[in-house]
Amino acid sequence: MLSILVNMKVLVTGGAGCIGSDLAEALLLRNFEVTVLDNLSSGKIQHVEKLLGHSRFHFVQGDLLDLDLVSRTMAGVEMVYHLAANPDVKFTPGDATDKDLQQNILATYHVLEAMRLHAVKRLAFASTSAVYGISEVQPIPENAICRPISLYGATKLGCEALVSAFSSLFEIQSWIFRFANIVGAKVRKRGRTVISDFIQRLRDDPSRLTILGNGRQAKSYLLAEECIAGMFYAIEHAGERLNIVNLGCADSLRVTRIADMVAAAMGLSGVDYTYTGGEGGWPGDVPRFMLDVSAMSLLGWQARCNSERAVEIAIQAILRTAEASQIEVGGAACKP
Amino acid sequence: MLSILVNMKVLVTGGAGCIGSDLAEALLLRNFEVTVLDNLSSGKIQHVEKLLGHSRFHFVQGDLLDLDLVSRTMAGVEMVYHLAANPDVKFTPGDATDKDLQQNILATYHVLEAMRLHAVKRLAFASTSAVYGISEVQPIPENAICRPISLYGATKLGCEALVSAFSSLFEIQSWIFRFANIVGAKVRKRGRTVISDFIQRLRDDPSRLTILGNGRQAKSYLLAEECIAGMFYAIEHAGERLNIVNLGCADSLRVTRIADMVAAAMGLSGVDYTYTGGEGGWPGDVPRFMLDVSAMSLLGWQARCNSERAVEIAIQAILRTAEASQIEVGGAACKP
Numbered sequence: 001m002l003s004i005l006v007n008m009k010v011l012v013t014g015g016a017g018c019i020g021s022d023l024a025e026a027l028l029l030r031n032f033e034v035t036v037l038d039n040l041s042s043g044k045i046q047h048v049e050k051l052l053g054h055s056r057f058h059f060v061q062g063d064l065l066d067l068d069l070v071s072r073t074m075a076g077v078e079m080v081y082h083l084a085a086n087p088d089v090k091f092t093p094g095d096a097t098d099k100d101l102q103q104n105i106l107a108t109y110h111v112l113e114a115m116r117l118h119a120v121k122r123l124a125f126a127s128t129s130a131v132y133g134i135s136e137v138q139p140i141p142e143n144a145i146c147r148p149i150s151l152y153g154a155t156k157l158g159c160e161a162l163v164s165a166f167s168s169l170f171e172i173q174s175w176i177f178r179f180a181n182i183v184g185a186k187v188r189k190r191g192r193t194v195i196s197d198f199i200q201r202l203r204d205d206p207s208r209l210t211i212l213g214n215g216r217q218a219k220s221y222l223l224a225e226e227c228i229a230g231m232f233y234a235i236e237h238a239g240e241r242l243n244i245v246n247l248g249c250a251d252s253l254r255v256t257r258i259a260d261m262v263a264a265a266m267g268l269s270g271v272d273y274t275y276t277g278g279e280g281g282w283p284g285d286v287p288r289f290m291l292d293v294s295a296m297s298l299l300g301w302q303a304r305c306n307s308e309r310a311v312e313i314a315i316q317a318i319l320r321t322a323e324a325s326q327i328e329v330g331g332a333a334c335k336p
Numbered sequence: 337m338l339s340i341l342v343n344m345k346v347l348v349t350g351g352a353g354c355i356g357s358d359l360a361e362a363l364l365l366r367n368f369e370v371t372v373l374d375n376l377s378s379g380k381i382q383h384v385e386k387l388l389g390h391s392r393f394h395f396v397q398g399d400l401l402d403l404d405l406v407s408r409t410m411a412g413v414e415m416v417y418h419l420a421a422n423p424d425v426k427f428t429p430g431d432a433t434d435k436d437l438q439q440n441i442l443a444t445y446h447v448l449e450a451m452r453l454h455a456v457k458r459l460a461f462a463s464t465s466a467v468y469g470i471s472e473v474q475p476i477p478e479n480a481i482c483r484p485i486s487l488y489g490a491t492k493l494g495c496e497a498l499v500s501a502f503s504s505l506f507e508i509q510s511w512i513f514r515f516a517n518i519v520g521a522k523v524r525k526r527g528r529t530v531i532s533d534f535i536q537r538l539r540d541d542p543s544r545l546t547i548l549g550n551g552r553q554a555k556s557y558l559l560a561e562e563c564i565a566g567m568f569y570a571i572e573h574a575g576e577r578l579n580i581v582n583l584g585c586a587d588s589l590r591v592t593r594i595a596d597m598v599a600a601a602m603g604l605s606g607v608d609y610t611y612t613g614g615e616g617g618w619p620g621d622v623p624r625f626m627l628d629v630s631a632m633s634l635l636g637w638q639a640r641c642n643s644e645r646a647v648e649i650a651i652q653a654i655l656r657t658a659e660a661s662q663i664e665v666g667g668a669a670c671k672p
Contacts (some may be wrong), residue, residue, distance in 0.1 A: 091505060097452065101445055105494060109437055116433065122445060133500065143481045146519045147578060154501035158441060160493030164483045165490035166467065169427060169619050283505050 011077045013064060013111060016043030017128070018186035021051075023081060023228050028054055030232075037073050039063040042087045047186060067114065074187035075112040079122035081231075083112050089130065089152045090282045097151060104155035105162070112166040123163065123174045124231055129220065129248065129291055131157040131178060142178070142244050150190030150284030160244070167242045175229075175235055180248025180291055183310055184224030185317030194255060194281075195314060198262040207331045208272040209263070212281035215256035218288045220248040221307040233301040247297075248291040253282070253307040257327035261308075265315045285297065305332065340439050345369045347413045349419030349447060352379030354522035355462070357387075359417060364390055366568075371613030373409050375399040378423045383522060400443035403450065408451040415458035417567075418447050425466065425488045426618045433487060440491035444471030448502040459499065459510045460567055465492040465556070465584065465627055467514060475626035478580050480515070490610060496580070503578045511571055513563075516584025516627055519646055530591060530617075531650060534598040544597070544608040547595030548617030551592035551609065554624045555627070555642040556584040559650065569637040581635075584627040591617070597644075601651045656666040 009178070014020040015036025018045065027034045028051065035058040036048055050059045062069045064084055065066065074080075086103035093126065093262045115123065116198055125239075130153030131146045148154040160176050167174040201209055247300070263271045280287040296302060305313065346363055350356040351372025355369045356379065363370045364387065371394040372384055386523040396404045400420055410416075422439035444461070451459065466489030467482045496512050503510040518532065537545055559567075566583045574581065592609065599607045614622040632638060643651065 092530055098445065101441075101498075105437075105441060109434065113433055131497075134506070145479045146497070147580075148497050149501060149504035151498075151501050151505070154497035155494075157497040158491075161467075161482070161484050161490035161493040161497075162437075162487075165485060165487050165620070168469070168485035169487070245482075284501070332590070 005246060007031060007033060008078045009035070009076050009080060011035045011037060011073065012081045012083065013037050016040055016045060016047050016317040017083060018047065018088070018184055019182055019224050019227060020083045021047035021186065022080075022184065023050060023083070023225050023231075024051060024057070026228050028056055028234070029250055034057070034058070035060060035073060035077065037062055037070070037082065055220070057209050059225060064110050065102060067110045067316045068109045068157050071114040071117055074120060075119045077118065077120050079124070080111060080115060080120060081124045082108065083126040083133060085126065085156070086152065089150065089284070091151050091284050092282070100151040100155040104152070105158045108159040109162055112308045116166065116170045120170070121172055121173055124235060125159065125163050125174060125176045127160050127178045128153060128156045128177050129180055129246065131160065132286070132289065134286055135289065138288075139250065139292040140246070142246055142295055149286065152230065153283065153296045164242055174240060174242050175245040176242070177225060178244070178291070180220035180222045180253060181226050181320060182224050183221050183314035185314065185321055186224070188193070194258055195262065195311065195318060197261055199266070202263060202266055202268060202271065205274055206266070206268050206271070208274065209259055210274045210276065211255060211259055212276050213255065213278050213285070213287065215259070215275050216254060216287070217281055217285070218252040218254045220252050220289065220291050221310045222303055223246045223305055223310045226303045226305060226310070230296060230301055230303070234296065234299060237299045237301075245295050246291040246293050247296065248293055249303045249305070249307045250290065251307050252288065253311060257308070258311055261312060262315055265319060343512070344414045345368060345371070345412050346415045346417060347371045347373060347409065348417045348419065349373050350379060352376060352381060352383050353419060353423070354383065354520060355560050356364045356417070357383035357477050357522070357561060358525055359419070359567075360384060360387060360393070360518065362564050362641035364392055368392070369496050370394070371396060371409060371413065373400070373406070373568050374420065375483055377564075387573050388391070400446050401438060403446045407450040407453055410454045410456060413454065413456050415460070416451060416456060418444065421462065421492070421510045422488065425486065426616070427487050436487040436491035438497050440488070441494045444495040451508060451549055452502065452506045457508055460571060460627070461499050461510060461512045462494065463496050463512050463514045463573055463649060464489060464492045464494050465516055465582065465625060466513040466622060467496065468625065471623050471625065472621055475586065475628035475663070476582070477628040478582055478631055485622065488620070500578055507622070508576050510579045511567070511574060512578070513567055513570070513583045514581070514627070515563060516558045518560050518563050519650035520556050521650065521657055522560070530594055530596065531647065532652060534595055535602070535654060538599060538602055538604060538607065540574055540611045542602070542604050542607070544610065545595055546610045546612065546655060547591060549591065549594055549614050549621070549623065551595070551611050551619070552590060552623070553617055554588040554590045556588050556625065556627050557646045558584045558639055559641055559646045562639045562641060562646070566632060566637055570632065570635060573635045573637075582627040583632065585639045585641070585643045585646065586629050587626065588626045589647060592643070594647055598651055599646060601655060640662055
């Protein structure tokens, strides 16, 4: 479909984020006309700076909580990639409990409502493996029971439910992607993800590293560029009204192993690890999961890099970026 | 648990509704102190009138969208039965698409947030079989994939997801009940449900009846009193942190059969049926489903009345109520 409908007008919400901006660029390369809508709360204008002069690229700074704006931006759009979300997966006691409700559920409702108002009939939605919670079945297939343990995962599941209903009621073809941890070269806010945490802390003190949890947390990782390739592939090859697919690698990688890899990449040895203890790294953390990616395999696509290779590439890319630009090291792992 | 913790203070949201008011009465009989919170948008003060003088009964008229009110009402509460919801399952083109979002998701978030603020640790939540959408597996077990096709079902699934996350993050023991179509004697707004529709239309014209869809829609029905008994039983016997159970009968009943039963109960014969056509009765209607109730059976509980018997009892009760009080006939089937 994508290969046929060139010049189609697409909207990328969260298109100044680390996945969204790569996606916007990939869509331009495929001859789409691309509008990015981003409030720059976690996205960065630098991520799309090189696209700003492109004749088929449009940037709208605005908030998805503003339905009028979303609706105006939706005029003429033929497909939406809805990636905008609250990127802070961690809930810290004292945080507001309605941040995910606003940024995920209400924002997604506005996207869907604007699509309905403008009869936009195609949607790709960035969901998360966090919808599953702690699954008894590993690796986790798409039909596993969803019992999210984080506000992030819960509200993403709420979004999926809204997408499901809108798809059925208003004839919108939808692809819901349950992402693994997406990693890449783009620099993000410090403290948000494991790779950035480790690099930052080892820069502060190369002799020791505090690791959240017991270090045995093990998760699936996927490179941002592979994530985008996987989305394109699924949109071209999965033709149901509502398509829900896991997007990740078949394996997982332990947190302590990531610490070893970061230390080695920084040329450090003998780093003293301290563990904060507990199964998960923070309240709502799913300590161990592997995604069953056989649905994507059956369609004919699988990731080229496994979790370790993806993390390795991301570490190298972040270190290069940080050295080159002297900007704050922030890690590249996007929300799981 | 319920049998031990007498005098426990419980809050029933939507407690002036057709299930909630029966539940409130049943809780009073079991020696609980009961506060009903209801905005009377679909609930009726008449439903709780006979409880108003009871020393252990308190009625608060108010809206769950008012978080301050919900929080004030939550003070001292030890368990919540959250039944309040938008009862209009049908979406009619032209309707606002955010009604369920407000009345289900935002309202439920407020209940959960107020519980968190007041450290209330037990929650029973009235969900719906509509969360499943059109399931390939019939009868539908609790671990079936959920792909709701209505805004009602979607937002109830969103509520379930929030309950799941709050249960895990804030140590709330929760029971999520996925109700079949609940039927009973209480009179509800006309036009909302199949029994009321049929009685009303046959009163208007005893010679003919318009049936939505093709009449082959077949659903599970459960008496309100059995629904309440089932909830009590599950709360006493299902001891997980998060418990999700179908609550219904193992069978289903066709819409045309309900028409026959209503006509017979009204002493009519030779009624001419006209079908509006289509699989479902309205956009978002799940035309056929049966619930797998083996989880409740394994706990040791099952409904005494099958769907046909439940509907028969409800028809008789509604006709009696309508004749006795001369009030508008509204049917007794609650939201599926």
